[in-house]
Amino acid sequence: MPELPEVETIRRALEKRVLGRRIAGISISREDYVRAGLSDISSLTGQVIQSVERRGKILAMHLSGEWALIHHLGMTGRILCVTSKEEAPFHTHVRISLDGGGMELRQWDPRRFGYIAVLRECGLVEFAPWTSLGADPFDVAAGEFLELLSGRSQPIKTFLLDQRRIAGLGNIYADESLFRARVHPARPARSLRPVEAQKLRREMRRVLREAIAAGGSTTNDYQKLDGTLGEFQHKHRVYRKAGRPCRNCGAVIQRMILGGRSTHFCPECQPLRP
Numbered sequence: 001m002p003e004l005p006e007v008e009t010i011r012r013a014l015e016k017r018v019l020g021r022r023i024a025g026i027s028i029s030r031e032d033y034v035r036a037g038l039s040d041i042s043s044l045t046g047q048v049i050q051s052v053e054r055r056g057k058i059l060a061m062h063l064s065g066e067w068a069l070i071h072h073l074g075m076t077g078r079i080l081c082v083t084s085k086e087e088a089p090f091h092t093h094v095r096i097s098l099d100g101g102g103m104e105l106r107q108w109d110p111r112r113f114g115y116i117a118v119l120r121e122c123g124l125v126e127f128a129p130w131t132s133l134g135a136d137p138f139d140v141a142a143g144e145f146l147e148l149l150s151g152r153s154q155p156i157k158t159f160l161l162d163q164r165r166i167a168g169l170g171n172i173y174a175d176e177s178l179f180r181a182r183v184h185p186a187r188p189a190r191s192l193r194p195v196e197a198q199k200l201r202r203e204m205r206r207v208l209r210e211a212i213a214a215g216g217s218t219t220n221d222y223q224k225l226d227g228t229l230g231e232f233q234h235k236h237r238v239y240r241k242a243g244r245p246c247r248n249c250g251a252v253i254q255r256m257i258l259g260g261r262s263t264h265f266c267p268e269c270q271p272l273r274p
């Protein structure tokens with residue numbers, strides 16, 4: 001699933017490729033892929049893409065006529081920028097043609113947990129998937145992070161995945177952040193001492209920054225805007241490494257299920273009782 005680094009990689013590429021370009025038309029092959037604003041699709045024709053914003057794992061393209069186009073990539077989604085001549089593969093649900101170059105943005109998503117939404121800028125504040133998101137990992141201050149953890153009895157891994165608290169982490173970067181911070185994923189969030197919480201916040205930001213620099217992680221379907229793969233999967237230390245030796249200490253990486261999610265950790269580097 002595309003997480004913060006993958007979506008941020010796409011956002012930055014969109015900024016380079018489509019800012020200032022005019023939407024020549026949108027075609028939708030599956031109406032149920034449009035979460036909101038299906039009847040407003042035609043209003044977007046002729047509008048100029050003015051900025052591309054990310055919150056958590058969601059992208060918003062802000063358009064000239066006070067409209068916004070929201071993209072969520074779900075589990076298997078891709079946004080690709082291709083020439084219009086290129087044949088659209090099966091599972092391409094959205095095609096946005098751009099003027100001046102025969103170029104097209106396409107959203108491809110075989111499992112269809114993603115969506116697009118067409119909203120008036122003023123309606124964005126009422127769109128719950130956008131407004132219910134918690135703090136961005138790069139914006140959350142040290143004191144605020146500690147405050148978020150306090151009183152939360154859920155496992156820290158589950159806490160990190162809750163988009164209403166911290167927005168943008170999924171399974172890969174939650175596991176990698178906890179490993180780097182040497183925090184066992186099953187520890188109650190509130191049990192982290194301030195020094196551990198600060199280390200976790202620091203390592204979370206560090207791993208996200210490194211992953212963005214590497215263009216994200218391609219573990220399944222994710223591709224960059226130009227169709228190439230991310231590189232950060234080669235830098236994972238615990239995610240999907242169960243049974244292999246820890247690169248810090250040589251102990252065998254373990255896998256457990258927490259909150260229904262597969263979780264990877266080193267039992268030596270991340271003791272349950274520190």
Ligand SMILES: [Zn+2]
Pocket residue numbers: 246247248249250251266267268269270
């Ligand atoms: Zn270890």
